Amino acid sequence: MIPNSLLQVDSPALLVDRGRMLENIHAMAQTMKGQGVDLRPHFKTSKMIEVAQLQLGAGAVGLTCSTWAEASALIDSGCDDIFWANSTATATKARLAAAANRRATVAVGLDSPELGSLLSEAALREGSTVPVLLEIDTGLRRTGIFPEEAGRVADAIGALPGIELIGVYMHEGQLASLKTSRDKIRLEGRKAAAVLVGVAADLGKRGHNMSRVSVGSTPGWDSAPLVDGVTEARPGTYVFFDANQVRLSSTEVNNCALTVLSSVVSCHHPGQATVDAGTKAMSSDRSNRDDSLGLPIDIRTQQPLEATFRRAYEEHGIIEGPITESLSVADRVRIIPNHACGVVNMWSEVHVVDGDDVTEIWKTVGRH
DSSP: OOOOOOGGGGEEEEEHHHHHHHHHHHHOOOOHHHHTTEEBBBBTTTOOOOHHHHHHHHTTOOOSSHHHHHHHHHHHTTTTEEOOOOOOOSSSHHHHHHHHHTTTTEEEEEEHHHHHHHHHHHHHTTTOOOEEEBBBBBOOOOOSSSSSGGHHHHHHHHTSSTEEEEEOOOOOGGGGOOOOOHHHHHHHHHHHHHHHHHHHHHHHHTOOOOOOEEEESSSTTTTTTSSSOOOEEOOOGGTTOOOHHHHHHHOOOOGOOOEEEEEEEEESTTTTEEEEHHHHHHOOOOTTTTTTTTEEEOOOOOOOOSSSEEEEEESSEEEEEGGGGGOTTTOOEEEESSSOOOOOOOOTTTEEETTTEEEEEEOOOOOO
């Protein structure tokens, strides 16, 4: 049964502000449309089919995913254009990707001939062709090949049967860790995209299909996709935004659509209040600026409180600051999580709210 109002929602609970979410969806769609760049949002942020459908309805060309569970849920929902932006480094994942391409277009990211061979063998067994994008490391130092190695690797992958190289991609995740001005973050995003575009141009000269030059991150939404030669953007967090994006000046608090509803359970210690939202509700992702665990906001105005979510245990969170002097047991506090993707993955359902009204409950899918 769906509660009628927030007052009836037990805590802790995960909330999505429908109005703010829709504004985020349409704003990003319009930005990329104006730039002539395809939008392929990352599904790992929302993990909700309802959100994916809203993004597709607003003009997204398809969805990006991280796991087979996410890809499978999207295919079952009717989405037929997916980028699995995570290497299928096992025979099982390669088989699933190859089989999926008999039901939908599921492109796969990879960064080595070895991964290409796994996919090639699976595709030949399944009788399908798997589109692939070559991942380029433009500074994150996680996965992806160095730009100077791209030609050799692309040639090897391009020679494999059953797979088709269709472009290159990057994840400019290093922007999230930069402790500098927004202008400098934008500059680094443009630099990373310029490297990717350069690699695509070189590979095109070698005869490879470079129809997709794909960038992907919310910290880089207003920089990397705006570089000439980029054809696709894959931001994910933008649909809800989060406290880390606020600190990076990627957005403002008023655009944050995802919050955790909590209740004060103890006020015995001076200068602090304990709430019922701990790491199981918030995740353990720390702030990219001040080492806090989230941004406490007023339950009604949704504006920041004079408080810091300093530490957490499994079921308890510790809020410190002047606001704690006015908090009492059973008072409600909403908290903007640091990292929306990690928090959504911890919940099986989400309350969709419009002001103080609860309008729907959405289920999450593809969780680990």
